[in-house]
Amino acid sequence: MTPPDTAGDALRHDAPLPNPLPRPPDELPRLERIWRSPRGWAFPWTEVNNNWIGVLYLGTAGLFCVLAVILSLLMRAQLAVPGNDLLDQETYNQVFTTHGTMMMFLFAVPAVEALGVYLLPAMLAARDLPFPRLSAYAYWAYAVGGLGFFTSLFFGLAPNGGWFMYPPLTSHEYSPGINADFWLLGIGFIEISAIAGAVEIVVGILRNRAPGMTLARMPLFAWAMLVFAVMIIFAFPAVIWATVLLELERAFDWPFFLPDRGGDPLLRQHLFWFFGHPEVYIIFLPAAGAVSMIVPAMVQTRMVGYGLVAMALVATGFLSFGLWVHHMYATGIPSLSLAFFSGASFAVSVPTGIQVFAWIATIASGKPKLHVPMLFVFGFLFIFVLGGLTGVMVAIVPFDWQAHDTYFIVAHLHYVLIGGMVFPLLAGLYYWAPSAAGWRLSVRLGKWVFWLLFLGVNLTFFPMHISGLIGMPRRVWTYPEGMGLEVWNMLSTASAAVSALGVLLLLVDLARNFRMSPGGPADNPFNAATLEWLPQGNYAARSIPRITSREPLWDQPDLAEQVRQGRHFLPGTVTGLRETLVTSPVEARPQYVAIIPGPAWAHFIAALCTAGFFLSLTVKLLWLAGIFGTVAVSAILYWLWTGTDLGPVVDRADIGGGLCLPVYVSGPDSVSWWAMVVLLLVDGTVFACLGFTHAFLWLSNGDAQWPPPGMGVPEVAFPLGSLALLAGCAGLLWLAGRLLRQGRARAMGGVVLLALPLFLLALGLDLHAVWQAGIRPTLHAFGAATFANQFWQGLHGLMVATMALYLAARAFAGLIDPVRRITFDNVRIFWLYALAQAAAGLCLTHLLPRALGTG
Amino acid sequence: MQVVGFSPMLNAIAGLIVWAAHFLLVYGAQATVCWRGLAGATLWGQPLVPAIVLGLTALGLVAVALIGGRAWRRLHSGLASQEGEEQSQFTLWMSLAVTLMAALAMVWEAVPVLILPPCG
Numbered sequence: 001m002t003p004p005d006t007a008g009d010a011l012r013h014d015a016p017l018p019n020p021l022p023r024p025p026d027e028l029p030r031l032e033r034i035w036r037s038p039r040g041w042a043f044p045w046t047e048v049n050n051n052w053i054g055v056l057y058l059g060t061a062g063l064f065c066v067l068a069v070i071l072s073l074l075m076r077a078q079l080a081v082p083g084n085d086l087l088d089q090e091t092y093n094q095v096f097t098t099h100g101t102m103m104m105f106l107f108a109v110p111a112v113e114a115l116g117v118y119l120l121p122a123m124l125a126a127r128d129l130p131f132p133r134l135s136a137y138a139y140w141a142y143a144v145g146g147l148g149f150f151t152s153l154f155f156g157l158a159p160n161g162g163w164f165m166y167p168p169l170t171s172h173e174y175s176p177g178i179n180a181d182f183w184l185l186g187i188g189f190i191e192i193s194a195i196a197g198a199v200e201i202v203v204g205i206l207r208n209r210a211p212g213m214t215l216a217r218m219p220l221f222a223w224a225m226l227v228f229a230v231m232i233i234f235a236f237p238a239v240i241w242a243t244v245l246l247e248l249e250r251a252f253d254w255p256f257f258l259p260d261r262g263g264d265p266l267l268r269q270h271l272f273w274f275f276g277h278p279e280v281y282i283i284f285l286p287a288a289g290a291v292s293m294i295v296p297a298m299v300q301t302r303m304v305g306y307g308l309v310a311m312a313l314v315a316t317g318f319l320s321f322g323l324w325v326h327h328m329y330a331t332g333i334p335s336l337s338l339a340f341f342s343g344a345s346f347a348v349s350v351p352t353g354i355q356v357f358a359w360i361a362t363i364a365s366g367k368p369k370l371h372v373p374m375l376f377v378f379g380f381l382f383i384f385v386l387g388g389l390t391g392v393m394v395a396i397v398p399f400d401w402q403a404h405d406t407y408f409i410v411a412h413l414h415y416v417l418i419g420g421m422v423f424p425l426l427a428g429l430y431y432w433a434p435s436a437a438g439w440r441l442s443v444r445l446g447k448w449v450f451w452l453l454f455l456g457v458n459l460t461f462f463p464m465h466i467s468g469l470i471g472m473p474r475r476v477w478t479y480p481e482g483m484g485l486e487v488w489n490m491l492s493t494a495s496a497a498v499s500a501l502g503v504l505l506l507l508v509d510l511a512r513n514f515r516m517s518p519g520g521p522a523d524n525p526f527n528a529a530t531l532e533w534l535p536q537g538n539y540a541a542r543s544i545p546r547i548t549s550r551e552p553l554w555d556q557p558d559l560a561e562q563v564r565q566g567r568h569f570l571p572g573t574v575t576g577l578r579e580t581l582v583t584s585p586v587e588a589r590p591q592y593v594a595i596i597p598g599p600a601w602a603h604f605i606a607a608l609c610t611a612g613f614f615l616s617l618t619v620k621l622l623w624l625a626g627i628f629g630t631v632a633v634s635a636i637l638y639w640l641w642t643g644t645d646l647g648p649v650v651d652r653a654d655i656g657g658g659l660c661l662p663v664y665v666s667g668p669d670s671v672s673w674w675a676m677v678v679l680l681l682v683d684g685t686v687f688a689c690l691g692f693t694h695a696f697l698w699l700s701n702g703d704a705q706w707p708p709p710g711m712g713v714p715e716v717a718f719p720l721g722s723l724a725l726l727a728g729c730a731g732l733l734w735l736a737g738r739l740l741r742q743g744r745a746r747a748m749g750g751v752v753l754l755a756l757p758l759f760l761l762a763l764g765l766d767l768h769a770v771w772q773a774g775i776r777p778t779l780h781a782f783g784a785a786t787f788a789n790q791f792w793q794g795l796h797g798l799m800v801a802t803m804a805l806y807l808a809a810r811a812f813a814g815l816i817d818p819v820r821r822i823t824f825d826n827v828r829i830f831w832l833y834a835l836a837q838a839a840a841g842l843c844l845t846h847l848l849p850r851a852l853g854t855g
Numbered sequence: 856m857q858v859v860g861f862s863p864m865l866n867a868i869a870g871l872i873v874w875a876a877h878f879l880l881v882y883g884a885q886a887t888v889c890w891r892g893l894a895g896a897t898l899w900g901q902p903l904v905p906a907i908v909l910g911l912t913a914l915g916l917v918a919v920a921l922i923g924g925r926a927w928r929r930l931h932s933g934l935a936s937q938e939g940e941e942q943s944q945f946t947l948w949m950s951l952a953v954t955l956m957a958a959l960a961m962v963w964e965a966v967p968v969l970i971l972p973p974c975g
């Protein structure tokens with residue numbers, strides 16, 4: 001069912017306001033009741049509203065940041081004087097690894113994601129993003145998993161191989177304990193939670209904007225978050241795959257990275273940095289987006305070069321994927337290859353430069369007021385530009401050979417990360433706090449925080465450039481006397497204490513002045529132009545504004561009052577459930593009113609058990625992992641059964657302005673279709689990494705070893721048989737779709753139950769084929785790569801089986817019909833993808849060695 | 856199956872998709888050639904690596920020129936408007952701007968092949 005496009009006139013800027021006064025007296029109380037937060041002991045565990053989840057998320061990221069800062073102080077204390085013995089070598093290794101890992105995975109990415117989750121609904125004037133329970137699930141899984149990860153430090157079990165965990169150091173032979181597994185399983189699944197958040201953000205930004213907020217009028221922060229989320233979708237699969245491979249190697253001795261059996265440690269470096277470099281921009285872009293919101297408000301003028309900045313964000317998103325090898329200059333890759341990456345590294349500085357000049361031009365064209373957020377913006381520009389300059393230095397290959405693995409790199413990476421992310425985040429905190437708390441943080445304390453941090457950070461990290469150039473390597477727990485390192489290290493340590501004081505003062509300010517007030521911003525203290533400064537409740541704006549420009553609060557002077565009175569779209573609730581308005585992706589025309597889930601326990605239990613599952617796997621308690629896994633999956637299924645795909649609860653929703661919209665849409669215009677497609681992009685990227693694994697290992701082994709002597713390639717009949725089964729399964733799925741269209745939902749359920757065994761049989765047949773040809777995962781990287789494919793396909797077999805059984809159960813329960821069919825659509829898309837992926841997997845196993853190798 | 860808003864968004868980033876394909880092919884081809892020990896190989900009498908890199912770059916430039924040219928024509932055809940899902944001025948402008956960025960990046964990545972040895 002496609003929604004009609006009747007929005008034309010109601011969106012024109014000279015059309016009358018969509019809803020007349022006076023509003024029915026029970027409209028607002030009803031809206032408030034439906035959006036009220038759960039009370040008593042159910043709060044905050046069952047809450048799903050992004051306002052609350054966003055703030056909790058930010059607070060938790062802040063907590064992890066403080067913990068990681070404490071670790072850094074320990075390191076600095078150890079390094080204050082030569083030959084110190086505060087931390088021994090092993091503890092130091094665990095501390096720096098945990099510090100780096102927490103800062104990157106538990107603080108930086110979650111913090112910017114949280115800022116998005118918190119700000120986007122208000123900024124786009126959406127009641128909420130389309131999948132609030134998904135965000136809540138992602139949040140809890142992250143919070144619990146992250147705390148579990150941190151506690152490993154107290155048992156001496158924390159990972160110790162550095163934040164990128166290179167083999168062979170992290171291979172079983174050199175890291176036999178479970179420390180490395182804490183990284184792989186503990187952090188690996190937190191990546192999954194970041195992806196869940198990214199799905200929510202992409203779909204929310206493209207489909208939940210205020211009517212009239214075309215792409216050309218979208219706030220730059222939303223542009224940045226859109227690019228951010230899309231980058232997560234393509235980058236994180238690579239690190240997940242790298243993690244899976246290393247864990248498979250450690251747990252089952254599959255030699256992906258062990259050269260004596262055909263593996264190659266560089267494979268992990270490629271996969272890690274294909275994620276790791278975009279990661280830097282994943283952290284930086286949202287921060288840059290925040291700056292592009294704060295600067296215009298501070299100088300009270302429109303952003304200069306809006307279009308160019310939006311273009312720069314998009315271009316950075318792409319180009320940053322072409323840089324990964326510049327972390328591997330020292331690995332002996334041919335210099336022409338390095339030159340490609342050097343070229344891309346120069347290209348990516350163009351869009352970043354565009355943004356910097358746009359900010360400077362905006363500041364120059366207005367009258368900057370030195371509010372606290374503006375101080376942090378200046379701090380950001382100063383520190384980030386310095387970090388960028390040392391970045392250009394290390395982008396020059398011969399310089400990098402000198403500076404590689406020294407404190408020069410530690411200095412560079414902290415300048416870009418603290419300048420590019422922490423300062424903008426603090427600017428954002430001081431800027432947006434009034435939108436959550438109703439009043440501003442302390443100006444006096446804020447200035448102290450700024451100066452302590454600005455001086456502290458510069459004086460901590462600037463000396464590291466020098467100690468690095470003198471030759472002090474990174475990741476060492478101590479250094480000898482008499483090399484001229486004493487004074488620089490002492491300066492770094494003393495200044496780190498000054499920064500810590502700044503952090504402490506910030507906490508004091510927050511404790512004294514920050515209280516969530518669901519009443520929303522009392523006013524708009526900085527006279528900003530965008531929609532997050534409208535009067536807000538838990539339900540976001542009372543009515544959803546029709547906007548006609550990029551700076552609605554400046555150009556539509558009465559907007560706040562009109563919105564508060566309920567004169568814009570959807571001033572109440574139509575279905576008596578939580579709802580959000582879905583709009584078209586480019587022009588933001590209203591398409592339908594989506595019902596979204598409210599508070600519940602299921603996602604919370606599912607999150608606890610997901611974290612429990614991975615943590616028990618780490619400590620090798622398989623039975624416990626089994627229990628947790630079962631409960632987690634059951635809770636998710638319960639959540640889906642009760643909370644999703646409700647069907648057309650009412651016929652039509654009158655949202656005002658003559659617009660009557662459906663409350664249920666299926667097919668390519670529904671948000672769940674979009675979410676599923678985004679998820680498949682993630683899945684497809686993992687599979688591409690699997691393909692890369694095969695190609696890379698083939699290249700590094702040479703034709704004669706692919707397959708190696710002793711392993712064969714299965715007879716052609718096997719893959720042909722599997723293909724036939726897959727094709728049969730696809731045919732049955734087509735039939736199921738036909739039956740559903742004819743209204744025969746139960747028959748459809750039966751056909752689905754027939755299709756499932758065909759799919760599983762196809763996978764099983766291939767496993768058998770590979771095994772009987774003598775291919776073994778532990779003997780050689782060829783076998784390991786082949787079985788990595790089997791592993792991945794098997795995982796999909798499991799998922800498809802769960803989904804198919806769920807679909808059939810819903811069909812038999814009468815919950816699916818030709819209109820109410822989102823469950824069917826989603827399962828079918830995923831399943832068809834799994835079929836295609838299985839076919840591609842057959843090519844990897846059977847075609848590649850025939851075409852390339854001697855087999 | 857028509858998805859509202861899909862094609863203008865795809866057009867807006869098409870230039871960068873060309874860049875991505877170019878980047879992966881150039882790097883992949885060069886790495887493969889070198890790893891297979893074919894540094895000295897030739898293609899139609901030309902040294903292999905530069906021939907591949909420059910050929911792919913020429914292709915890439917033609918592709919972005921076509922994309923950019925189309926966006927330019929539509930932008931000036933009077934059909935594009937502020938409001939219109941399939942012909943929005945902004946996505947067309949973005950499409951054009953992005954092709955320039957992509958062309959610049961491709962050229963920068965390709966020139967070293969004129970100076971450096973293919974596999975040294």
Ligand code: HEM
Nearest residue numbers: 072075096097100103108162163410417474475476496499
């Ligand atoms: C007060 C603030 C901070 C101080 C004093 C500090 C200090 C340090 C020190 C001493 C090291 C270890 C150097 C070595 O032994 O090789 C380190 C490593 C690192 N830090 Fe920080 N840091 C701070 C903030 C941050 C922030 C905000 C981030 C990221 C957002 C960050 C990310 C990292 C990373 C990724 C590493 C590398 C870990 C590794 O080598 O595996 N740090 N930091």
